[in-house]
Amino acid sequence: MHLDEYEETLLTGWEETYKKSQLTLWTLLALKDGPKYMNDIKEFIEEATDKKLTVDDKSMYRALRRFNEIGLTIYTEQESAGGPKRKLLELSASGRKVLDNFIYRNITSIINHPKNKHLFT
Template sequence: MIKSVDTDLDELLKAWEDTYKKGQLTLWIFLALKEEPKYVDEIKTFVVEKSQGSMSCEEQSLYRVLRKFEHVEIVGHELRKGNKGPDRKYYFLTELGIELFSRFVRRNINLFFHEDIKTILA
């Protein structure tokens, strides 16, 4: 009986996490670029390392999202020499992107630092 409950709970948790993670990619990209300009592989590595492996992303997904962000001018890129081969696109947050991220954090992330919420999460 316990094993069945654990299995059901694990399945529910996985479904919730899958839904949750779909909406988190933007946040993780912004976190990566807030730190410093990065090329796609560095963004991907940042996401995996800083999320302690709970998040991952495919390069094609990153390129797709970054193109959308560039189109609305919240992300830009500059070409820099790579270690070998062609120049790399290093992505960065524009002033508009920095302001958007700042407002998002104030409205949606800082809530988790309020004492009453921290107590519930503990």
């Protein structure tokens, strides 16, 4: 679909705002897929979003620390060849329940609502 320059500017601005709000969802989805190291989470996000969402290390570290502090994730430290221990992250039981309910309340139930189905095709 072709956009003129102004429409492209509007869409780009909207997408930038949208991407910032997606980090939590995509990080937790990565961990729902299975335990991962930080770099594996970043790779999952890039692949799952066709590189439309990329995350720098600093933002990812901050997010992961916050998720751990509030109990959405847990980690185990793994030995690393010649470096500091690596953290293998996974969803906590609460993290899985919160994510599943978020998906249902904010995505699935909205997209699948009979009055909305035609809007997403």
